[in-house]
Amino acid sequence: MKRMWSVLGAGLSMGLAATFLLSCNVIQGELTLLVDDREHPAHSPHWSSDGSKIYFILGEDDHEPDPWGSVWKLDLEDNTLIQITDQVFCDFDVSPDGDFAVTDEEREVFWIRDLETWDKLYSCQPCKRVTSHWGTTPHVKFSLESEHILYYAYWFSGFVFLHRINLTDSLDEELLSIQSSPIFAPGPGDTLIALNDTVYNLTTGEQIPIPIKTGLKELQWNPVVPAELLISLGDNGLFLFNLVERKTYRIEINTPKGYDIVDARFSPDGESIVLLASWNGDGFFENQIWLFKPLD
Numbered sequence: 001m002k003r004m005w006s007v008l009g010a011g012l013s014m015g016l017a018a019t020f021l022l023s024c025n026v027i028q029g030e031l032t033l034l035v036d037d038r039e040h041p042a043h044s045p046h047w048s049s050d051g052s053k054i055y056f057i058l059g060e061d062d063h064e065p066d067p068w069g070s071v072w073k074l075d076l077e078d079n080t081l082i083q084i085t086d087q088v089f090c091d092f093d094v095s096p097d098g099d100f101a102v103t104d105e106e107r108e109v110f111w112i113r114d115l116e117t118w119d120k121l122y123s124c125q126p127c128k129r130v131t132s133h134w135g136t137t138p139h140v141k142f143s144l145e146s147e148h149i150l151y152y153a154y155w156f157s158g159f160v161f162l163h164r165i166n167l168t169d170s171l172d173e174e175l176l177s178i179q180s181s182p183i184f185a186p187g188p189g190d191t192l193i194a195l196n197d198t199v200y201n202l203t204t205g206e207q208i209p210i211p212i213k214t215g216l217k218e219l220q221w222n223p224v225v226p227a228e229l230l231i232s233l234g235d236n237g238l239f240l241f242n243l244v245e246r247k248t249y250r251i252e253i254n255t256p257k258g259y260d261i262v263d264a265r266f267s268p269d270g271e272s273i274v275l276l277a278s279w280n281g282d283g284f285f286e287n288q289i290w291l292f293k294p295l296d
Helices: 014-024
Strands: 030-037 041-045 053-059 071-075 078-088 100-105 109-114 120-123 139-142 149-156 159-166 169-180 185-188 192-195 198-201 207-209 220-222 230-233 237-243 247-251 260-266 275-279 286-293
Touching: 030 053, 041 198, 041 275, 053 286, 100 139, 120 220, 120 247, 139 185, 149 185, 169 192, 185 220, 220 260, 230 260, 230 275
Parallel strands: none
Antiparallel strands: 030 286, 041 053, 053 071, 071 078, 100 109, 109 120, 139 149, 149 159, 159 169, 185 192, 192 198, 198 207, 220 230, 230 237, 237 247, 260 275, 275 286
């Protein structure tokens, strides 16, 4: 999608638009339920490169919101489910071309895998601070631009450290160390990084605050429109932050039971969002994967 997402009031005249958006900055759309298994909480949804499939983890324990589980694939064209592997994982990320997955296994190694077969292809290690200290579980993600670059963040001694690994030469760089949360999203050009409530420009040093409420769960960039950042805010819902306008827009998600929005990702063409909604029923978690398509 080569345009910004349409917002209520966008069709008004320029003289009225600014006032209208202040009170009605809402993005509306249609929801379709994709996965709902009440005994096995689904989580970590990811798109295939052509947007025709959703990969996710089907958890084994409904006492946890994102439990370890096997990896499955949902074909959106015929609604068929296929198990990719019976090996269990707690999380994974998918490369921008949709061909590879990266997993953190026992915090000592990152494995790059074939997304379709789940075969191991090659690996790399996080820094020694991670491998030699328990409790420093890293969160690893692919670059938004290249399958040859990984980012990972971890807690240590009250700080969050953000690293970048170039897989072509195994160079591991420490980019940031701040008192923050390890929720991050590698951004456009491998220059912008969204980390917790701030977007950092690694080239200029500029820091752009994200006007978010408490409850941040996940951040994801639009792969087609670099100025757009998805913000999953749990029971506060789902928002879109426009980096150019420095504004946030609420995405209207009306799931049953008032599920918390804990993860959301743009499709490769930027036209749709797959999102994870979670509900805690007295210690038992019910997770649902939904597809959101904005109204024109």
